[in-house]
Amino acid sequence: GENVEQHPSTLSVQEGDSAVIKCTYSDSASNYFPWYKQELGKRPQLIIDIRSNVGEKKDQRIAVTLNKTAKHFSLHITETQPEDSAVYFCAAVGSTLGRLYFGRGTQLTVWP
């Protein structure tokens, strides 16, 4: 099956700085890569996603890049704000329809 690895496990940045979270996957057939944000005590929420036929996608301060050759994808958050503090999960959809594989999460802390 698919194996998704996520780094770093914790990330601290100053407000206004950028944050980058990286994930790698093992199944070359994986074709969809969502990112979820989970605030403390809350449910995960989809914040951005990218499909395998796209190299980059941007939504305001959030962007995701995908390198299919290297089998890695990254989440970029610019101009970070304290409300960006949360756990972020990457995921990959493999060759089996309906199966999602998650990374272990990154705890992002943005200091004012």
Add this chain to the structure above:
Amino acid sequence: EAQVTQNPRYLITVTGKKLTVTCSQNMNHEYMSWYRQDPGLGLRQIYYSMNVEVTDKGDVPEGYKVSRKEKRNFPLILESPSPNQTSLYFCASSPQGTSLYEQYFGPGTRLTVT
């Protein structure tokens, strides 16, 4: 209001006592899935269902059962709970087609098995 609901939200039980966690969605979504979340392990898929009467195993199906008799409900059954099933459980749903993985998560059920 479009939502996914789970019940109960918190449950403390003893080893071996059968329990059911309910999940219901009011968005007419075909796809539903169960995950467990453990510290340091992220989210792991337990079972998922592409539509009524269709269920499949995820990463960690051992010790769990599910059923999908109607579109809106997808209960998670623990026939004989054990302490290693102590976890935070999330149900999620999404429509078929190009939005298949744009999942809406329920609020979570925190289960403790002693």
